[in-house]
Amino acid sequence: MVLLTLAALLGTHLFGGVSAQTWCNKNYMANQSIVPPGGNFPIPTYSHSPLLALRCGPAIKPYLAEDVHSPAAILIDALVVNYEITGAAPISLPSRGLSQAGSIDVTVSLDGKTLARGDVPLNTTAFELPFSLEGLTPQMTPYNLTCSATYSGTSDAKSQSFSTTASLSYIPNPTNSSVTKMDLRTGALLAKPATGLGGEYAPVFPMGFYTTFDGYLSTNLSIVNELKEQGFTVIHPVPTFDNMTAFEEVLDRMQEVGMYLMYDMRFTYMNLTSVTEQVNSIKNRPNLLLWYTADEPDGTSDPLNATSNAYDLIYSLDGYHPVSLVLNCQVCR
Known part of the structure; x- marks a missing residue:
């Protein structure tokens, strides 16, 4: 029942509050006008x-x-x-x-x-x-x-x-969860082996494979083994995750071969009910490395407090894994 509920939440693209494709005050499509996105970082005096x-x-x-x-x-x-x-x-x-x-x-x-x-x-x-x-x-x-x-x-x-x-x-020490520590002296992520079979904390070099789940990872479990053999350490599946049975099988195979998971909520991170369902479903996996919420939210004019709302909620539900996102506009300046 939990998987069915989660699948329903993940299968819905929730863009509540999106007003336009703003993309940093640049032309995104030929037939669209330039729209200032707002929320720019101020230039210090x-x-x-x-x-x-x-x-x-x-x-x-x-x-x-x-x-x-x-x-x-x-x-x-x-x-x-x-x-x-x-x-x-x-x-x-x-x-x-x-x-x-x-x-x-x-x-x-x-x-x-x-x-x-x-x-x-x-x-x-x-x-x-x-x-x-x-x-x-x-x-x-x-x-x-x-x-x-x-x-x-x-x-x-x-x-x-x-x-x-x-x-x-x-x-407190986790009772049924992995932990990812951030070493703020170096910027490194520290984690135990993704297999969940024990070991010491060590820096993780996140050589990630970023790809769609539906239509690719969901079609062939051997892809996970191939990525491991090619030297990747992290898989970042892009939602939606419509086939939850296949999704669980992929995550199990990733754990089996020792690959970390970057869990993506880009389409649902503004739906806090969905975020709660997803975090509670995934947070105890031994190979969870970190959460990913918004994907270039400044480009799609998501509400300026949306990412912090998701961040605060995730830390209240988990607290053992860092929360990440990607910005578009500010890094383009």
Whole structure:
């Protein structure tokens, strides 16, 4: 019954809220006029005075309960910029120049208690401050961190203060699910082998095969074996998945040969009932690597909050696999 319901939801192309084929203010079809898509990222205002863009976040997302005795770290960005990006604040630097401007004293705290502290050189990124997970309780709701910094350019200069916030995901061990961790130091995805037979977390190089399911993958299971032999590590089936029996067989074969799944909800991600059905049906598969929601939503004028609505829902239902999408307009500029 679950498969029949899911098949019905997947078989419907839901484009609610789509107003036009806008495609980044360019001509998409010869007979269509240019339509501004809206939602453009603003170009930051230039600042003639230096600004400190203080950022912080966990080195790994998520940390698991089983990581309690493993090294953990908070990453600190202390970039000095000349653009008024979000959160950047004025900083008074000594006249001798940025290269000799020294460091900021950073404290990372949770509910008023210090988790980590250290000196972070100015104009660096991903500077690691180690901390311990001991004393924290694993929970599905992210912890809210406060990262505070002080800076004195010279011994007699007045101290300057800066602050930002971040989320720390420290969650219970899964009972019946795979986990994909994001290593935010390198951008790598870390996962156990896709076979589900055990093994250590290791970086996954997502050499993906991106193709339709209906009419191709659904027609011949040996295609999965051929893709594995050719060196692919991930299969990204494009919906719809009308034949759910064949879909389950393909996913089983992928797991058998050790290929990861990138699960695509491009046609249904704005239908939150459908998203709930799909996530609950797929989330426990050992070879699930990550979710894929919107495919170039800026090109089809999807509502600007549609992707974040799907993102928040998926993390509330799963939390063990990252959520991805592809944009069209901003990368074309």
